[in-house]
Amino acid sequence: MINIITYRDYWESVKNRVAAIQSCLVVATEHQLGEKITNISEYPLLVAVIPSADPNSRDVDNVKEVNTGFIFVLKKLAESDKTDDSYLEVMNETQLAMQEVKNLVAADFSDCDAPGHEVMKRLDVSSFHQDPEYNYLGHDGWSLSFKFTSVGY
Numbered sequence: 001m002i003n004i005i006t007y008r009d010y011w012e013s014v015k016n017r018v019a020a021i022q023s024c025l026v027v028a029t030e031h032q033l034g035e036k037i038t039n040i041s042e043y044p045l046l047v048a049v050i051p052s053a054d055p056n057s058r059d060v061d062n063v064k065e066v067n068t069g070f071i072f073v074l075k076k077l078a079e080s081d082k083t084d085d086s087y088l089e090v091m092n093e094t095q096l097a098m099q100e101v102k103n104l105v106a107a108d109f110s111d112c113d114a115p116g117h118e119v120m121k122r123l124d125v126s127s128f129h130q131d132p133e134y135n136y137l138g139h140d141g142w143s144l145s146f147k148f149t150s151v152g153y
Contacts, residue, residue, distance in 0.1 A: 001053035001065055002119065002150045010119040011048040011071070014104055017115070020097035021046045021073070034137050040076075044097045044141065047072040056149065064149050072133060073098040074141035087140065091132065094141035102128065102144065122149035 008026045015024035022042035027033040028050045037045070051067040073094045077086060108116035109123040127147040134140055 002051065002067055002148075004050060006119060007048070007050065010116050011046060013115050014101060015046050018046075018097065018100045018104055020044060020093075020100055024048070026050065030137070037074075037137055037139065043075040044094050045072075045074045045139070046097075046101065047074060051148075053150070064151060067148050067150055068145060069148060070143065070145045071101070072136070072141060072143045073101060074133065074136065074139035076139050090140050091142075098130065098142040098144060102130075105146075120148060124148060 004026075011024055011026055015021045021044055023040050023045045024047075025033065025036050025040070025045065026048045027036060033047060033049075037047075049070040049072075051069045053065040053067045055063065056066045057063045075090050075094050077090050105116070105120055105123065106125055108114040108120040109125060111117060112121075114120075124147045127145070129145045131143050132141075133143050136143075
């Protein structure tokens with residue numbers, strides 16, 4: 001599994017390199033996100049969930065783990081302001097921000113000199129799976145799951 005501090009620092013660097021992202025949180029659970037998200041005032045918000053990991057080794061000499069990463073790009077829209085047009089505007093804004101994040105993550109994978117290459121150098125780009133999120137903890141936007149390999153235990 002990837003070191004949690006390294007992982008947090010990576011997503012903070014993504015926030016700093018993607019102009020559309022205004023805030024970043026790293027959480028372990030939906031409950032923890034629900035507690036922290038109430039204090040956010042700058043959107044769009046990038047949320048990175050601490051990844052799960054599965055071993056991918058046949059012996060103890062060459063241990064690697066496949067991590068499953070999960071991120072969100074979210075924005076809060078008050079129910080009183082939620083019309084079809086405003087909802088689609090939020091979904092469009094967060095979709096464009098998610099696309100910027102995906103492009104940056106893919107660039108970190110392929111560019112050995114990129115600031116995030118050490119974290120994403122074993123990214124499986126074909127594992128990207130993106131879904132729309134509606135009223136997720138009072139927010140709308142997109143989620144993305146992906147797999148990457150790290151040195152194991």
